[in-house]
Amino acid sequence: MTRHVVARVDEIPPGKRKIVEIAGRSIGIFNINGEFFALRNRCPHQGGPLCIGPLGGFVSSTGPGDYSVSRRGEILRCPWHGWEFDIRTGKSWFDPQRIRVRSYDVSVEPAADELMDESSPGAMQPGPYQAETYVTSIVRQHVVVDVPE
Ligand code: FES
Secondary structure, three states: OOEEEEEEHHHHHOOEEEEEEEEOOOOOOEOOOOOEEEEOOHHHOOOOHHHOOOOEEEEEEEOOOEEEEEEEEEEEEEOOOOEEEEOOOEEOOOOOOEHHHHHHHHEEEEEHHHHHHHOOOOOOOOOOOOOOOOOOOOOOEEEEEOOOO
């Protein structure tokens, strides 16, 4: 498993997405009300670009003229033929046990971790001088995706 910083948190506001390329895979990163999810941008049906599809919700009904919508923005519909997937699990709506799109673990981490990790290539190295510093309330954060090698 390798970890990839894919965006600053503020690059993907709630309801938005970003499509990234990681190790030859196209992956969609979604922000659903502040929670982040990552799905392979390849539909299991015929390989359509799933992650550019519209987001909707579940519609349920107890009878004619009565319906309700739940989980708004959590159901991703493939733009090619309309197969639908739960963005939280990658499972299809019509056959969740057999048909699913690959999902990846996503975490939000302070950007400072990456900058101060002295072992990572290009990381900042501590110098001999120390400036006076102040505590601030703004912490930049990154969206990190775990992808198998
Ligand atoms: S390729 Fe996605 S529904 Fe057909």
